[in-house]
Each structure stands twice: as structure tokens, then as C-alpha cells.
Amino acid sequence: MTLMELAKQQGKAKVAIAARVDGVLRDLAAQAPPGGTVEWVMPEDRDGIEIMRHSTAHVMAAAVKELFPEAKITIGPAIENGFYYDFDVENPFTPEDLARIEAKMEEIVRADFSFEREELTKEEARARFPGELYKGELLDDIPEPTVSLYRMGNFLDLCRGPHLPSSGKVGAYKLMHTAGAYWRGDSGNRMLTRIYGCAFPKKKELEEYLHLLEEVKKRDHRRLGRELDLFSVNEEVGPGLILWHPKGSVVRRVMEDFWREEHAKARYDLVFSPHIARIDLWRVSGHLDYYRQSMFSSIGVEGQEYQLKPMNCPFHIQIYKSRMRSYRDLPIRYAELGTVYRYEPSGTLHGLLRVRGFTQDDAHLFLRADQLDEEIYSLLDFTLFVLRRFGFDRYEIYLSTRPEKFAGTQENWAKAEAALKRALDRKGLPYEVDPGEGVFYGPKIDIKIKDVLGRAWQCSTIQVDFNNPERFDVTFIGDDGAEQPAIMIHRALMGSLERFFGILVEQYAGAFPVWLAPVQTDVLSVADRHIEYAREVVAALRAAGYRAEGDFRNEKLGYKIRESQLQKVPYALVIGDREVEGRQVSPRRRGGEQFPPMSIGEFLETLRKEADNSGE
């Protein structure tokens, strides 16, 4: 009995698209095993979606071969959100080609060709692909004596499978764009043309995805960074090095002030450390052995090597070690907005999200073992408080535990892991354990924040460190008078100010909440006779500590309002005859909402309330 027959028997034939037989994925056309367990793979299953995407790649390749018979086929896997297929063609496909290919795919889907698997020897297989040199190469590399081919209509491909029962079962798809890709990713090989497509089980999902892509594009922090004059990166300065323009700097200053204030309240000590130091600091820390490829090359000074700092830890350790510490002095918490420099290949740099110089909101905690539990709990609390203030309240949390190679004792690891777990459990936070994924120096909690588009961004990290205390001999005098190693925690809440700012720009699409907005209120005069009072309004807002700008140009009001909207300023106050007479203001919300006239005092109260609320 075939799996398809079994599926029919069980009434699954219309929905199941493949089966997992004794844990191995199979086409429905395969033989059902006499004994063995069979699980049906449904279109919405993770495996089902992947199979469907892979089959859609075959449908696309079939369409390409019909339209461009001279195209040589290579490989076409499923990927996140869709699939691709690489072709060797004389001329890369144009957008018009893509439209034709999409139309041809429709025909193939409507024809509902079944996917038929055939197993044969490599030599037999080779004969089936006359002229397809890439298939020949792939066959050369397969160690097994037999291989499988899949036929769907006229299209034949060397493929491990499994596939949908037929082309009619593919979901909703769309061809996206083409890109160059070297055969087998090797720049010594021929450049192929890759067609990317996306595919989802349901049309609605595809539409949502396409909408998401639109949103992502609209929110691109690089575009908004230019339009709102927030920051720039330029060739003269060098790639990956950020120039913070005045408006971006206001946001950064607000972020920093908030951060410093909350850290002071949480009894952290702020410190400042230099951006270079003798390279030996990183020799002792071990970074020179494990991390050199991410460090800039060193600088010679009077016969000594100096290093642009890739992290702040060794400096904080030096401050700790500048005097003898007693058990009574702990916990000691040093926090610094420390700008670090790490080498990244220029090709991987991306706006504010991947840079060469960035400011960590770094802190190092020096603890006694008995303080670990309470400290990690408060730290977790503090982290979420800070993230919430910026409007992030959905997270993905990961706890990474002891890897095979590790520093410190097994006992301490167990204690630290337990402390991290207890803190997560006590906060009632769902998390995934990544077994063995801790850094060699200690276990850690990583928090990814989810933005309004549902994208996850790795920001906060809480890492226990058993390595540095050992390497740098970081100790304290215990209550028994004996010297003991301190436990260190590295942590960053936002991670990198640059990156976090980039995420904020995308999260809010540049329309920052009042507390973060570079300009909080524009004051727009209707005519020259309103300027005097408008100036008073600006002065009153500034005196109350708000960021207000006046637009007193001799321009049409509509134009001024549009500009204020484009700059995404939360409020515009239009000052005309009525406002001057009543000594009032008429606020207009960024979205267009119009408030009734009110006194300056009432408006300040509105602003204050809004600024106090996090993330709008």
C-alpha cells in the first residue's frame, strides 16, 4: 500500500502533503511500511511549509525551462519565507521575465502535474540530464550509488525530495527579485542568476508578508535617518562609523540621560575609561587568542603596542583592582557608556545595525557567590523596565548553559545556571534553554525584543563570567579574612546605542514618542502679526524644559504643517488671531488630530503626561 492509499483510508488525502515514516520524511507516493509509525505532514506544519516552498522552486524552474530552454538548472532550496533557484543564463532575468515566469507557473499549477519520484543509478541519472553540466557536477559529488529524480510535468530534477503530491497543491507565492550568486558560493566559479520567491500556505499570509516587507522598507532606518536628518555614514569618515547629527544626538542624549539616571537610582557607579590601552590587557583577558579577527590592528607607541578597545571589561577590572576590596564593599557595579571598536568586513556593514564603532551600555558587576541570586533577579527586572520604557514588551528569552569547554568549576556553573533559571521563573518569563550554548566563560540570558512588525532583535544580555576573575585575579577579602575570587557579571541592556537607536527608528517609523522626539513641538505662525506671541509660546515651552521650534517664515500655513508632519514632530501649535487674542494654543497631533484651543499651561500638562508614559 502506498502512503497515498493509506492517507485516503484515513481521510487525510486532501490535506496531508507528505508523511513522516519512522521519523523520516517521505512523499505520499512512497510505499507505506508494513509496521512502523506514520505521521501526516500538513500544509501548515513547519516541514509542510518547507516541502511546499521547495516544490514551488521546482514549479518555477519548470516555468523557466519552458520559457528559456537554454537556461542551465542548478539547485533550488526552500529558505525562510520562500525559496530560490539558481540558473546559468546568458542574460540575467528582467522584471518582465519574472512576470512571464510567474504567469507560466500559474499554468503549471493549474495543470496540477503530480511529482513523481524515481530512483536509479548515478550513471542512469546522468543520461537523463543531457547538457545540464551542473547536474553532472552534483552527481559526481554524491557518494551513494543510487540517486532520486523528481519529474513534474515535463520538468525533471535531481532531488532528494520529498515533494507535494502535485503542483496544484502549492500555496500562494510571488517572485521577488533576482541576484547574482556564484556556483557553490565560490567566487572562483561562474556567476549564476538567482530568482528569489516567497511562498506561504495561504494567500492571506502572503499578503501579510508582502505588507510587512513594505512596512520594513518604509521604516528603513537608513532612509529615515536621511529624511529626518538623524545621522549619516560617509566615505570620507569611513564605513561603519556613525556621525550623529543634531536631531539623532537629541534622541541619544535622552536615551543616555534616562540610562544614567536609572543606573544611579539602581546604585550603579558610572565610570569612564579610555578608548585605547596597551594590548597586554587583551592578552591577559584572552581576547587576543580568541577574538583577534574582530579587533582592529594595533598602534605602536614608544615601542609598545596599543589597542583600540573592543570591549570595556579590562578597564572596569583595573578600577576594581585599584584598591583592596572587602566582602562588605560588594556588590560593586560599574556602568559605562563605552564606545568600542570592532572590525567587521565592510561588506557586512548595515546602517546603524552593523557598524565598526558602537557604544555599549555596558556594566560589570562584582559579586560574592551569595549575592548572585538576588542580583540576577534585580538585573532582569531592571532590564525589562528599561526595555518597556522604550516601548518593547514582547521578548524572546534564551538561557544558554554550560558548553563542553568551560572556565571555572562545574559547581559554580550549576549555581549560576540555577540562579539565572530561578530569576526567569520568579519573573514568570517564558524562555528557551539552549543547552551547551553558553560562552566558555559562563552561562547567560539573552533577550531579544520583538518590534511592532514582529521582528526579533538581540539586545540585552546578562552573562556570568568565571574567566576574567581568574585571569585578572579579581578578588575580595572575605569575612574570614581570606582572599576569594569575585564573581563577575557582564551585562548590556540596549546592547549598542547605535543599534538600539536604529531599532527605535524602525519601531516608531521615525515618529518618536514625545519623550524621545528630537523636536517635541513646532510653533507655527499664520501671519507676521502672530510672530510675537508665537515667540512667547516657544520661550514658555523651552523654559519648561521642552524641545520647541518656531517656524515664523513667510510661508503658507499648510506648507508649514506639512513640513512639521514630514519631520514627524508630535505636536504643531498653530498661532493665529484666535490664539493671540485668547493667549491660547491650538495643538495639532502628528496624526492629524486637532485639539480645542487651550492655555499654554494646559498644553504643557498634556505634553508632560505624554512624555511620562513610555512608548506612547
Place this chain on the structure above:
Amino acid sequence: MTLMELAKQQGKAKVAIAARVDGVLRDLAAQAPPGGTVEWVMPEDRDGIEIMRHSTAHVMAAAVKELFPEAKITIGPAIENGFYYDFDVENPFTPEDLARIEAKMEEIVRADFSFEREELTKEEARARFPGELYKGELLDDIPEPTVSLYRMGNFLDLCRGPHLPSSGKVGAYKLMHTAGAYWRGDSGNRMLTRIYGCAFPKKKELEEYLHLLEEVKKRDHRRLGRELDLFSVNEEVGPGLILWHPKGSVVRRVMEDFWREEHAKARYDLVFSPHIARIDLWRVSGHLDYYRQSMFSSIGVEGQEYQLKPMNCPFHIQIYKSRMRSYRDLPIRYAELGTVYRYEPSGTLHGLLRVRGFTQDDAHLFLRADQLDEEIYSLLDFTLFVLRRFGFDRYEIYLSTRPEKFAGTQENWAKAEAALKRALDRKGLPYEVDPGEGVFYGPKIDIKIKDVLGRAWQCSTIQVDFNNPERFDVTFIGDDGAEQPAIMIHRALMGSLERFFGILVEQYAGAFPVWLAPVQTDVLSVADRHIEYAREVVAALRAAGYRAEGDFRNEKLGYKIRESQLQKVPYALVIGDREVEGRQVSPRRRGGEQFPPMSIGEFLETLRKEADNSGE
């Protein structure tokens, strides 16, 4: 007639110690010229003091030769505040030796030997210094055929003069310390022993100077930095690179917050720029040609040279140039607390005062020509406001004008110099003009602040720049639609945060005024039963935004008070029975002043008033 006889004739013999004959200094023993002008050099004249100090060096050398006949004499000039003399001796002089030398000097002074000049040929002179090989070497190097010797008592020295009439005329002196010094400053030569002495016309001046030295020592920011745990420099990190400890960082944060707040009020835009950039930025600016010896060596990144920034200007220029600017946009003022790195030989580094990495309170102003006057005036005003807030209200001001080589037009220089002058005059500030001492790129105002000991420190600078706008093509669109060069002003108020902080530590001897103090109030419990209320007091102070610490240890009250005093905390609140009962606090001022018990609210009011006043 000798000058001495002439002096007697004119009644000057008792006070004049030398004469300026036709502008050339002469001993009183010299012949009076038949015609020629004669000016008497008095003991308190600048030249008089120098002659007296030089003669004191001879007196010291005479004493050394009597006590240590084997000592070889070399040279002994007058220096600031005194003199030195270098000797070649087997064993360096001990403090006890210095005391003996001082006693012997007293004898020589009391003996009142006259200084007698003799002129003779080099060969004759050589015969007078048997065994004094250094004198022989000096004679070798004198091109003239004849030289002068001075005899005073038994002591003979090769010397140009002039000298006092006799050893009895030396002022008040004191031998200070010894130091090693290479013969002729060349480390290939033999190491000599130098004895430093100070000398002043009057005993009172010497005492004042010695007192000043004591004060300087007591206020040494390096010692206070250690004792008050403010900062450190260490070998592991590297010389000239500052680690700001928590308490120093509090002061820095207060300095920075004040600075940022006032700059925002003064309509500056804050910006942030990276610490490295492609070296070409400094090629364009011209620093690579003129300033390379003060720059760290470059860093190679993907075949490009990058440079640790020695200044922030090129970054601010890039931000300015990131879009087209109109005459309506100006003035634009970019301010940054930018940490720069400059190479200094390790031997010249000194605590916070001379370092390799420092944070400039930098700003660059981009102006139209018609804005120069008003802008410089406000800038001067702003500068003095900031300096006053830190307790400095005495200045030495210098206006440096066009040098021979200059960038820009003569006309613009004249305008800029006039604007700088007008601003100084309008503020009614006394200043000195340093003709030709401007930087090649523009005229400048330098302000030295005078500290409580009367020492002058160069901090603020206001520099007009005609060079960078040209080199970087910094322009704006004028009201006629044509592109014009902008005028730039560089300025720093504190100069370097590190250095200014060092000066502040010395200015206040570590006893910072309330607004700057790392800890503003210590709360000291007398016994355990007072801790609960003491905690409340700490919490109330912190809630009101003050930096308060509790000392609830089981230690004697006197001990706690002493510690608080040693840490120079402005207020200590002792919490005992009376305070708990009355829910009051009893403040004790840093100096010892005891206030009557008052409510927490009243104490907060006291603190607030004091914190609001600058410089106590």
C-alpha cells in the same frame, strides 16, 4: 670713574646692584662710560632679581668647593624662583650635606666678599682652573679670544656676569633638593648632581613662596586623586590614559550635565562623532603636514589608513556638509564632548594635566561674516559664565593677531581681529595683545584662569578659522543665491575635561563645592537603634536628587566623622537619639561648623541654596 663711584655720587650705592649702560648690563665695578646712558638696576627689578639669583648660585658653589674640594664645578644659572648649580661629585649630596652647604653659604654671605671681574685670554683663563675639566670644555667652546672670570672670596668661576657688588647683598634663599642632570643635557655624558635653590629679594617673599610650594603639594591632584579615589593612571592601561573612578566620574558627570544643559540653552546642537576615521580627513585639514608628530600612528583597515582622532573639527565639518546650508540656517553651532588622542612623549605626561587621551568641550560655529561680531561677544560672555560657575573669576586674557604666514584674506583677518577686540572691550576685560601670535588659520582669544594660589592655567580658547572652510569647501547659499564660504570658529571653554578636573581638584584642594561633590552628605548613625531613621534620611536626600551615603557601621562616631572629613564630604548628618526623637538632622559642615538641629526639609533647603551658588 667706576659705576660704583657714579652710584655713590648719585646716592644709589646702597640699593643699586648693577647698571644698564647703553642698554647692556654691567657690574657696578665696571668703568662708567664717558657719555652714554646709565640706568641703575635695583634689587627688586626683574634683572636685579636674576643677577641676585645668579650670584647666589656662585655663593652656593663657593660653599660646595670649601666643603667638597674634590667636587668639579660646571654651570649655575638663575632660573624661575631661584637658581641651580651642577657639580660632578662621587656621591650625590644628602639632605644633611645641603644643610651644611646652607650653613657655609651663611658664612660667605656674612663675610661680604666682593665679586671681582677679570678679563683675560682663554689660555690665561685655562691656567686658573687646574683640574676643572668642565671649565676647560666650556673654554674650548667660546669663540671669543678673551673671557671673563669672577672671583668672590676664594671662589673663582668662568662667568659672563654681571654680579652683585658683594656676597652680602644676596637676598633670602633656601636650598631645595638635588636632582641628576647630564652634563650639557646629553644622556651620552656623565650624570652630574644638581642642587636647586630658591632665592628672593625679601625674606617675606621667600616665606610666601615656600608656603605656596607647601600648598601646591597639599593640593597635588595626583595625591588627592588617590586619597579621594577620584581617578587613576596605571601601567597596564598605559601612561597618559585616565581611568575615571566612580567618585571622579560623578564630578565629570555633573560637569558634563551642566555643560550640555547650558549649551542647549545657548542654542548649540550637540553631536557625537567616532574616535577614528580615514586618515584623509586630516590630510585635507592639513594636520598630517603640520601636526603628525602629535598624532598616534595610523591603523590599517582593508587597505585603508585610519587615524585615532587628534581633534573633532573634520567630523563637525562633515555633518555641516551633509546637506546644503542656506544663509537662513546660520549660525550653526555644533558642540561635542569629544575624546581625542594625541601623542605626547611619556616623560612629559603629568597626572590629569598632561595626558594622551582627553575630552575636549569642543564646539564649531559656522557663521556668515555679518554674524561674527555678535557671536564672538556672546561666546565671550558664555565662556566667562561657565568659568565663573566653577569658581574662577580672575583671568589673564590674550588676543593673538595675524602672523606672517596666514590663510584667508587680510581683510577678513582685520575684521575678525576687530570683532575679537570689540567683544573684549565691550565686556570691559583687560587683555594683552600678542602681535603675530595667532595661529596661521586665524586670530584667537586665549583665556587663562587664575586659581586660588594665583597660578594661571590656559583653558578657554576662541579661534577664528579661515583655513578649514577653504580646505573642506565649507559654504552656504547666500541671499543672492550664490555659494559663499562660511566662517568657522573653534572654541573650547574648559579645554579638556581631564585637565580642568585636575585644576578643580587643586583649586578646591579636593573639597568640592556642594554642586560638584561626589558625595554631598554623609549620614552617620550613632548606634544601631538609629539606623532605621538614618536610612529614611538617606532615602529622603536621594529622593530629592542629592548624593547621600549612609555610614551605619558599628564604629565610633568620632571615627565616622573623621572619615567623612578626610573624604571632604560637605555635610555630615549625625543621627542619634535626639534626631530620631525630633525627626530632625544635625548638620556638621566639612570645616567643623555645627548647625542646630533642623528638619530634613530645612536641611534640603540649605543644600539647595548652596548647590545653586557657584564656587561656594
